[in-house]
Amino acid sequence: MAILEIKNLTKTYGSGHTKVKAVDNVSLEVNEGEIVLIMGPSGSGKTTLITMAGALLKPTSGDIFLKGQDISKLSEKQLPKVRLQELGFVFQSFNLLASLTAQENVAIPLIAAGHKKSKALLKAKEALEKLSLGDRLNNLPRNLSGGEKQRVSVARALVNDPGIILADEPTANLDSKTGHEVMELLCSVGCQEKKAVVIVSHDGRLKDIANRVIWFEDGRITKIEDGKHNQMCNHIVHG
Amino acid sequence: MFFIAIKNLFQEKTKLAISVGGVAFAVLLIIIINGVYQGFNEKMGAYPKSIPADLWVEQKGVGDMYHTLSFLPDNLEWQFLNIDGVQSADKYLGKQVMFDLKGKDQTLFIVGIDNSGATKPYKMVEGSWQNLQNGQIIIDKTMAKEAKLNIGDTFDMNGQTLEVRGIASGGNVISFKYAYVTYDQAKNMFNLGDKVNFYLLKLKSGSDVSQVKSDIESNIPEVKVLTKDQFVDTSRKVVTESFLPIIAVLVAIGLLVGTAVIGLTTYSATIEKSREYGVMKAIGLSNSQLSKTVIIQSLVSGIIGYIVGAILAYVIGFLSESIVSSFVTQIRPIDLLWVFGATILMSLIGAYIPMKRISSIDPAEVFKS
Ligand SMILES: Nc1ncnc2c1ncn2[C@@H]1O[C@H](COP(=O)(O)OP(=O)(O)OP(=O)(O)O)[C@@H](O)[C@H]1O
Numbered sequence: 001m002a003i004l005e006i007k008n009l010t011k012t013y014g015s016g017h018t019k020v021k022a023v024d025n026v027s028l029e030v031n032e033g034e035i036v037l038i039m040g041p042s043g044s045g046k047t048t049l050i051t052m053a054g055a056l057l058k059p060t061s062g063d064i065f066l067k068g069q070d071i072s073k074l075s076e077k078q079l080p081k082v083r084l085q086e087l088g089f090v091f092q093s094f095n096l097l098a099s100l101t102a103q104e105n106v107a108i109p110l111i112a113a114g115h116k117k118s119k120a121l122l123k124a125k126e127a128l129e130k131l132s133l134g135d136r137l138n139n140l141p142r143n144l145s146g147g148e149k150q151r152v153s154v155a156r157a158l159v160n161d162p163g164i165i166l167a168d169e170p171t172a173n174l175d176s177k178t179g180h181e182v183m184e185l186l187c188s189v190g191c192q193e194k195k196a197v198v199i200v201s202h203d204g205r206l207k208d209i210a211n212r213v214i215w216f217e218d219g220r221i222t223k224i225e226d227g228k229h230n231q232m233c234n235h236i237v238h239g
Numbered sequence: 240m241f242f243i244a245i246k247n248l249f250q251e252k253t254k255l256a257i258s259v260g261g262v263a264f265a266v267l268l269i270i271i272i273n274g275v276y277q278g279f280n281e282k283m284g285a286y287p288k289s290i291p292a293d294l295w296v297e298q299k300g301v302g303d304m305y306h307t308l309s310f311l312p313d314n315l316e317w318q319f320l321n322i323d324g325v326q327s328a329d330k331y332l333g334k335q336v337m338f339d340l341k342g343k344d345q346t347l348f349i350v351g352i353d354n355s356g357a358t359k360p361y362k363m364v365e366g367s368w369q370n371l372q373n374g375q376i377i378i379d380k381t382m383a384k385e386a387k388l389n390i391g392d393t394f395d396m397n398g399q400t401l402e403v404r405g406i407a408s409g410g411n412v413i414s415f416k417y418a419y420v421t422y423d424q425a426k427n428m429f430n431l432g433d434k435v436n437f438y439l440l441k442l443k444s445g446s447d448v449s450q451v452k453s454d455i456e457s458n459i460p461e462v463k464v465l466t467k468d469q470f471v472d473t474s475r476k477v478v479t480e481s482f483l484p485i486i487a488v489l490v491a492i493g494l495l496v497g498t499a500v501i502g503l504t505t506y507s508a509t510i511e512k513s514r515e516y517g518v519m520k521a522i523g524l525s526n527s528q529l530s531k532t533v534i535i536q537s538l539v540s541g542i543i544g545y546i547v548g549a550i551l552a553y554v555i556g557f558l559s560e561s562i563v564s565s566f567v568t569q570i571r572p573i574d575l576l577w578v579f580g581a582t583i584l585m586s587l588i589g590a591y592i593p594m595k596r597i598s599s600i601d602p603a604e605v606f607k608s
């Protein structure tokens with residue numbers, strides 16, 4: 001089933017001779033449990049695309065269907081709820097809240113969705129334990145390693161059980177070993193959690209976890225390749 | 240959202256200290272200034288309030304006991320007693336007297352008393368007022384302390400030698416102090432001849448105050464009758480009218496300072512955390528949820544500041560009263576309440592611009608690293 005369906009999406013910034021067509025008539029589908037990697041040179045429009053898919057930026061034209069609902073037509077007031085319940089974000093620079101512990105950071109989306117604080121903290125604890133961070137619950141972000149921070153942010157992205165995870169350069173701030181750990185984690189988000197995952201990255205190793213690799217240039221899709229997701233999945237599941 | 244607000248607040252201890260300090264300063268200033276004003280106001284009315292009279296009769300067209308002097312013939316008693324409802328009528332002599340005491344200016348409000356006790360001192364702390372003799376005086380304890388006078392000591396007042404017979408309290412109203420001499424001595428001292436200043440009337444129980452009042456005024460044309468509360472109020476007006484504008488300006492300054500400090504610290508905390516607010520927006524928190532965290536931060540620092548300021552006000556009020564006895568502060572529960580209300584208002588106003596700022600943050604910015 002298609003979780004995310006993008007149809008003829010275009011985004012232009014500015015006007016007159018400073019006009020930039022960052023995304024140019026792009027169509028794309030991402031299914032449940034599928035990992036799509038978007039690659040391309042700097043300035044090709046990858047972040048712009050994923051930001052629109054994340055209901056954070058209005059397209060100039062075209063439609064974005066999230067579980068069948070056209071989010072490009074929603075009002076500003078309706079968008080927070082969609083982001084909270086249907087979308088999970090993983091950022092290059094982790095973006096954890098500095099004054100909250102790992103557990104509290106993961107609890108935020110639950111509390112925002114109306115759960116009691118105590119219940120939210122319990123669920124956050126379970127989510128972190130699942131990602132082998134059970135002994136880091138009370139650490140502030142500054143007392144976590146880069147890899148740990150990114151795992152906390154994956155836990156935060158998953159905790160409200162959204163349909164899709166959007167990740168922009170999730171490994172760029174990590175060394176190659178922890179980068180690999182985060183890769184495996186994202187891979188299992190696809191094959192075990194059955195989430196749709198869209199990753200934007202320059203990191204070629206991510207092809208190993210993707211079902212499809214989409215090449216982007218000047219705001220357009222130029223090439224689609226197969227990734228090695230299934231092999232990686234087997235490797236993770238069967239050790 | 241409460242715990243995010245609290246965590247943010249306590250993570251930035253310096254900022255918290257600044258906004259708590261700012262609010263505490265404002266609250267302290269407002270409570271002390273107001274306390275001095277109220278204390279003054281209360282003291283001003285305390286003596287006339289303590290006098291057991293239902294009605295005060297004064298010369299028509301005279302304002303209060305302190306500003307202008309009221310003169311009435313000293314033979315009106317029987318006329319009052321003829322009016323239905325009047326039980327007793329006593330003469331009141333009282334006048335402000337300035338003199339030089341051991342090289343310092345002293346201002347006393349001297350009251351003539353007799354054995355009826357109708358105008359007895361507010362409260363005796365040493366000696367007694369009964370059987371006061373000509374040539375004797377009862378002074379206030381603040382005067383006794385300042386001029387180092389004890390019972391039995393004598394001092395000179397404008398050519399008359401007076402012996403301290405007793406010491407009273409509650410008679411220090413800052414611009415002057417109450418003192419008490421015999422009725423005859425007061426009459427001589429004030430050169431009153433056959434005049435008195437006021438009459439104090441007690442009414443029979445169950446009589447209609449306003450009926451008696453209008454009966455007196457229509458029967459004796461040269462007098463004006465005030466109820467006890469009216470008289471106490473006019474005595475207080477002396478303070479109210481001259482100090483209120485100054486008090487108002489100082490309170491306004493306090494409110495402005497408090498609002499500015501809490502607003503600026505909340506604003507700078509918001510600016511510093513604007514990326515985090517962007518992240519929370521991206522995750523799906525609504526503007527109203529984020530506004531709540533800002534309001535809570537501002538309110539909590541405001542309330543802590545209020546508590547610190549109120550405690551400081553009590554401590555400073557207490558200390559300065561025991562060091563400078565003429566410094567009287569009266570902190571009434573109602574004042575604590577309205578200053579608390581003002582603190583809440585300061586916090587809400589202080590949160591307004593930061594809230595506006597947050598709602599303008601673009602969550603898409605979080606993808607730019
Ligand atoms: N807010 C904006 N206003 C104007 N132009 C913008 C804005 N955001 C992006 N652009 C332009 O749109 C184009 C696409 O930018 P985008 O950030 O989507 O590229 P990208 O593929 O993510 O690049 P990188 O690999 O460097 O992250 C670029 O030319 C960029 O300068």
Ligand SMILES: [Mg+2]
Pocket residue numbers: 046047048
């Ligand atoms: Mg980018």
